Amino acid sequence: MKFQKERNNKNNIEEAIVKVILFIMALSSIISLGLITFFVFNEGLPFMIGYGITDFIFGTTWNPTEQVYGIFPMIVGSVIVTIFAILVGAPIGIAVAVYLVEIAPPRVTKIVKPAILLLEGIPSVVIGLFGMVVIIDVIRRLARGPLADYLPAGYQTGYSILAGVLILAIMILPTIISISADSIRAVPKEYKEASLAMGSTKWQTLFKVVVPAAKSGILAAVILGVGRAIGETMAIIMVIGNSVQLPIPGWEAVFAPVRTLTGNIALEMGYAGPEHRQALFATGIILFLFIIIINSITLLLRRRGT
């Protein structure tokens, strides 16, 4: 028998070619990421430095016609909407995941699981439509009805932080459910058996053993949800009012129309002049940094989890 490699063997050549092709394909994603990064920074960074980074980030006035570009209201808008969307969406998503994996009878799982996948697949513009027609209407009735005396006129349209939060909470649900369900499913069944065999109840086992053991996966799910929420554009534009004012501090802010970083770019790019355009790219840089931070945290958590 011979085991030596033969030169110019047909199989070896084929293998080499396939390897090269796959490598180029793998490269393509890196290259596009690199190009996008370069392009965004190349367009935005010189403007940011020229305008003054602190003025740009902490400026509270956005008025492109007067060449005033302060994106602080949009940063506040994005951050507030994202935080509250997570506060609403994450507990619901985790609860659904626990229910699906540990409690639901197979009949229910069979219906709910595809439904969640479908929800994930609904185009965001359609979800935005639903928000405009249903959610906005409910909020408007509330703002113009019982709360009318307490809210400034501009806060009574229904287009508001609240609407954005609800829409985003719905949109991040599938991400949070499917990733936390995976990590709950991955908890070794030995943990569960050990707990039950000690005479713990099903609930104690769930909340003291299963969920804590899946903690890092659940955290990763929530953080991916944050990434999804902060990057969402279409649906949020449709319900949030897009005002560039900072909301009034206080409970009324719930009904304030605000604008997000993503919304800012999408709304104005169509008619922006050269400098305005660069300012929008600079907005993109800020968004980019948010996403990088969020993804790094996810990576760190995943690594710690394994």
Add this chain to the structure above:
Amino acid sequence: MIAPKEQDVKIAVEGLDFFYGQKQALHNITMDIRENEVFAFIGPSGCGKTTFLRVLNRMNDLIPYTSVKGSVRIDGQDIYDPNVDVVQLRKAVGTVFQKPNPFPISIFDNVAYGPKANGLKNKQQLMEIVEDSLRQAALWDEVKDRLNESALGLSGGQQQRLCIARVMAVKPEIILMDEPTSALDPVATFKVEELITELKKNYTVVIVTHNMEQAARVSDKTAFFLDGVVIEADETNNIFTNPKQKETEDYISGKFG
């Protein structure tokens, strides 16, 4: 067969059949396990000894489509009676599994898990229970300085003794062990075996083992299982030196299994 009903019978099994769906896994098992004895189940893989062990604290309830016929009485109460609280039953009948399965939390929290789940909050009392259980499991001296470190950092043998301590913290009366040393090295195995002999002073121990020397070393009584039937159950000495059934003799002398 074991001498019928004596004063100190802890677990009395009568005419027990067990089914996975349509498939019958245990046939007409009748057996008395007495207080403060170590009872070993031996037999080839798939003979039903683990299934039978799990019948004793109703862990098979977790597997869908299983059913039981006949009766299992612990201290005279039928544990398959509809009025039995499974949670209370499992507190009284603890299990040590084949693979050490400590929770991915600290050593202290592992042992304190059961008492905490039962509603004990007092730090002082928890500490006493933890120390007491770890001492009983002969692990205290090895871990007393690192109670707050993760249990997953312990060696396999230590993890298994931790699992035994965790079970004892719930203060059971019966401890079931499912091949507790099959994942351990000889030294760790020796320690766990020593511990088992120690345990029978306070507990009734039922142990499933693949290792016949282990059964001979640690148990008072032994039952030989084959294809879901108890072929023979007797004093361990008799089983190993003077088996009455041909199958038992063949298995013990290594002709199959």
